[in-house]
Amino acid sequence: MNIAYIALGANIEPRKEYMNNALKELAARDSVFIQKESSIYETAPVGYANQAYFLNMVIEVNTSLSPIELMLLCQKIEHKMGRDRKIRNGPRTIDLDILVYNQENSKMENLILPHPRMHERAFVLIPLNEVAPNLILPTWNKRVAYFINKLPESDIKDVTKWMQSESVEE
Ligand SMILES: Nc1ncnc2c1ncn2[C@@H]1O[C@H](COP(=O)(O)OP(=O)(O)OP(=O)(O)O)[C@@H](O)[C@H]1O
Numbered sequence: 001m002n003i004a005y006i007a008l009g010a011n012i013e014p015r016k017e018y019m020n021n022a023l024k025e026l027a028a029r030d031s032v033f034i035q036k037e038s039s040i041y042e043t044a045p046v047g048y049a050n051q052a053y054f055l056n057m058v059i060e061v062n063t064s065l066s067p068i069e070l071m072l073l074c075q076k077i078e079h080k081m082g083r084d085r086k087i088r089n090g091p092r093t094i095d096l097d098i099l100v101y102n103q104e105n106s107k108m109e110n111l112i113l114p115h116p117r118m119h120e121r122a123f124v125l126i127p128l129n130e131v132a133p134n135l136i137l138p139t140w141n142k143r144v145a146y147f148i149n150k151l152p153e154s155d156i157k158d159v160t161k162w163m164q165s166e167s168v169e170e
């Protein structure tokens with residue numbers, strides 16, 4: 001079995017429902033077993049600021065799928081959930097990014113592993129550190145905490161645990 005880490009992000013309502021549905025879609029496959037789920041975080045938008053706050057989380061999966069097959073599955077789920085790619089870094093019902101797949105380094109045109117921007121994103125690193133504090137990131141050969149320590153304080157403040165009880169979404 002292969003071990004992969006997948007980041008989930010959503011900033012179009014109902015955000016929590018989109019996250020749950022994506023998890024259900026993944027869990028429904030015989031080829032994917034969700035092993036660990038991070039907490040859900042509410043995060044300020046990065047890259048394209050004029051949009052709603054995101055919910056973000058990271059999961060660890062065991063999978064018999066190849067990296068490409070896993071990415072195609074993620075894209076199929078994004079598509080099913082109405083993801084539209086008009087604005088780069090813009091609003092999305094659900095985004096599923098493969099962060100890490102075993103210790104693979106891949107630079108194929110349509111699949112880069114580990115995800116090339118993961119090490120500079122607090123909304124990825126903080127939930128990833130929760131599920132995999134000992135993971136050594138391929139390519140950089142450093143633990144997740146190493147990159148968290150390099151983030152500006154303001155990026156870390158922009159990522160807070162999401163309190164479902166304070167929300168009216170459910
Ligand atoms: N590790 C990866 N996980 C998911 N997609 C990837 C990965 N590496 C490359 N891609 C490619 O990136 C393309 C664009 O992905 P997408 O539209 O989700 O980008 P984005 O989520 O807006 O931005 P970002 O990739 O910075 O999170 C996909 O079509 C896919 O082929």
Ligand SMILES: Nc1nc2c(c(=O)[nH]1)N=C(CO)CN2
Pocket residue numbers: 008009010043044045046047048054056089090095123
């Ligand atoms: N907070 C936050 N910002 C983003 C996110 C995201 O998931 N969370 N995804 C992006 C493109 O993938 C761009 N910016």
